[in-house]
Amino acid sequence: MNEKGVITTYLDSRSRTSEKDEEQLAWNKLKTKGTLEGKVLITTSVLDNGFSIRDKDICHIVLCTHDKTEFLQELGRCRLEKEQVVNLYIKKLTENEHRERKDSYSKYRKLIISFYGEDEYGNYIKEGNPIKTVQHLWNRLDNDSFQRGAIYLADMEEKRLSPCFNDMFRWRVRRMGEQVREYEEMLNDDPAAPIHYKASWLGEKSE
Numbered sequence: 001m002n003e004k005g006v007i008t009t010y011l012d013s014r015s016r017t018s019e020k021d022e023e024q025l026a027w028n029k030l031k032t033k034g035t036l037e038g039k040v041l042i043t044t045s046v047l048d049n050g051f052s053i054r055d056k057d058i059c060h061i062v063l064c065t066h067d068k069t070e071f072l073q074e075l076g077r078c079r080l081e082k083e084q085v086v087n088l089y090i091k092k093l094t095e096n097e098h099r100e101r102k103d104s105y106s107k108y109r110k111l112i113i114s115f116y117g118e119d120e121y122g123n124y125i126k127e128g129n130p131i132k133t134v135q136h137l138w139n140r141l142d143n144d145s146f147q148r149g150a151i152y153l154a155d156m157e158e159k160r161l162s163p164c165f166n167d168m169f170r171w172r173v174r175r176m177g178e179q180v181r182e183y184e185e186m187l188n189d190d191p192a193a194p195i196h197y198k199a200s201w202l203g204e205k206s207e
Contacts, residue, residue: 001040006038006039006040007037007038007039007040008038008039008040008041008042009022009026009036009037009038009040009041009042010042010043011023011026011027011030011041011042011043011044011046011047012043012044012046013044013046015027016046022037025037026038030047030051030053031051033054034051034052034053034054034055034079035053035054035055036053036055036057036058041053045065045070045074047074047077051077052077052078052079053077053078053079054079056081056084058078058080058084058086059085059086059087060086060087060089061075061078061086061087061088061089062089062091063075063088063089063090063091064091065091066091066093066097066101066179067175067176067179068175068179068201069175071198071201072201075088090198090199092194092195092198093183093194093197093198094194095194098180098183101176101179101180102180104176105173105176105177105180108150108169108173108176109173109177111133111137111150112165112170112173113125113126113128114128114129114132114133114136115128115129115130115133115151115163115165116128116165117129120170120171120173120174120177121174130151130162130163130165131163133151133163134151134163137151149166149169150165150166150169150170151163151164151165151166152164152166183197186200
């Protein structure tokens with residue numbers, strides 16, 4: 001886009017600590033004034049809480065996440081004026097993406113059950129085994145850092161390390177499961193659910 005004369009800024013976790021003048025200028029302007037450096041801003045989830053974009057020239061917003069909480073948080077980064085009108089573009093959840101999200105939920109739910117013996121809702125299923133769960137994760141050949149990040153070692157009594165489960169991970173898995181079920185229930189009743197699903201997060205239903 002820059003090659004076509006449309007000044008575009010891309011911000012991610014790397015650029016946040018970058019020493020490049022143009023990237024630091026973009027971050028500082030966004031943080032102190034809430035305005036964009038250029039015509040287009042493309043950013044990852046690095047633009048988290050604490051950043052508010054207050055730019056009266058914003059006219060288009062594009063959101064690609066399929067998570068409801070992230071969706072509303074990302075949309076909330078833009079503080080629009082009362083009379084300001086923008087075009088909101090929302091990425092439709094495809095069949096493959098829904099299947100992948102459902103498979104991820106099933107995998108992470110099994111991890112919780114393996115550790116606790118119960119699911120993310122506290123329903124007892126079998127005897128949990130934290131030590132065996134940790135050994136299984138760390139002996140795997142693949143590099144599923146998201147699963148490994150769910151468990152950490154805490155210094156307990158008598159200077160012994162004990163595996164503990166990340167409560168935030170467990171909450172995120174529960175939220176993922178609720179959204180998977182919510183989407184499938186809507187899909188059963190509404191053939192246009194891939195379109196209406198995210199519109200419902202805004203309290204609207206697309207025609």
